[in-house]
Amino acid sequence: MLQKRRDVSGPETRDSNCALNKIAEDHGIANHILSSLPHATLKRILPDLELIHTVPGQIIDQVDGPIEYLYFINRGLVSLVKTMQDGRTVEVGAVGIEGITDPSALFGIDRAIVGSMVIPGGAMRIRRDILRREMEKDNALLDTMHKCVRFATSQLVQTAACNRLHTLEERCCRWLLIAHDSAQAKSFPLTHEFLAMMLGVQRAGVSIAACYLQKAGLIQYIRGRVTITDQSGLKDEACECYGAMRAELHALFGTPKQR
Numbered sequence: 078m079l080q081k082r083r084d085v086s087g088p089e090t091r092d093s094n095c096a097l098n099k100i101a102e103d104h105g106i107a108n109h110i111l112s113s114l115p116h117a118t119l120k121r122i123l124p125d126l127e128l129i130h131t132v133p134g135q136i137i138d139q140v141d142g143p144i145e146y147l148y149f150i151n152r153g154l155v156s157l158v159k160t161m162q163d164g165r166t167v168e169v170g171a172v173g174i175e176g177i178t179d180p181s182a183l184f185g186i187d188r189a190i191v192g193s194m195v196i197p198g199g200a201m202r203i204r205r206d207i208l209r210r211e212m213e214k215d216n217a218l219l220d221t222m223h224k225c226v227r228f229a230t231s232q233l234v235q236t237a238a239c240n241r242l243h244t245l246e247e248r249c250c251r252w253l254l255i256a257h258d259s260a261q262a263k264s265f266p267l268t269h270e271f272l273a274m275m276l277g278v279q280r281a282g283v284s285i286a287a288c289y290l291q292k293a294g295l296i297q298y299i300r301g302r303v304t305i306t307d308q309s310g311l312k313d314e315a316c317e318c319y320g321a322m323r324a325e326l327h328a329l330f331g332t333p334k335q336r
């Protein structure tokens with residue numbers, strides 16, 4: 078585990094960590110997976126990483142479409158969505174600055190199983206074949222990608238249970254907290270229509286929930302922008318799923334401050 082390595086680190090490792098932080102800073106890397114990689118690994122894949130900007134509603138992967146790139150989210154949120162035959166859509170997971178899209182594509186899954194839709198931000202993308210090649214000769218990278226698959230799977234499981242068992246208000250709070258973590262800003266664009274689609278409910282239901290959260294002083298909703306005004310209060314109102322997902326993340330990768 079990364080944390081164990083840090084605990085026993087000598088001057089050489091500390092120098093390497095400083096160099097890693099410098100590389101991440103120089104290239105504007107905020108993604109937690111990239112910034113948790115060993116210095117040598119990040120340095121080697123850096124030339125193959127391409128910074129792109131994402132816009133609201135952009136589709137990254139189509140269902141059953143080929144997966145050409147994997148995206149390390151740098152800011153913003155990619156929602157993993159499932160659309161049913163009648164056109165209704167619901168979010169089954171989300172990838173923020175702590176993750177990478179479609180890690181299973183590195184282990185033999187050639188086609189996307191869910192579409193991906195983003196709220197605005199940016200990502201460092203890399204061709205799938207290049208990342209697979211690097212992974213085959215770098216155990217640290219392979220280990221990290223295994224952890225990414227584990228996290229993605231546990232998030233899908235948690236979201237499935239959440240969608241079935243928890244109230245709309247609780248799910249709203251969970252979604253807003255995750256989006257807030259990855260937006261790296263208290264305020265970000267979000268329409269009621271979009272949030273309703275993510276939660277798989279009618280727009281009117283989301284409007285009522287948002288009104289309740291606003292009256293409680295937890296958020297402000299003005300002209301298509303939401304501002305988190307009381308993050309702690311939002312955590313109190315959220316279901317257990319937000320805390321469970323963060324706990325899993327920290328168990329696998331450590332907290333950002335520990336890296």
Ligand SMILES: [Zn+2]
Nearest residue numbers: 239243316318
């Ligand atoms: Zn939940």
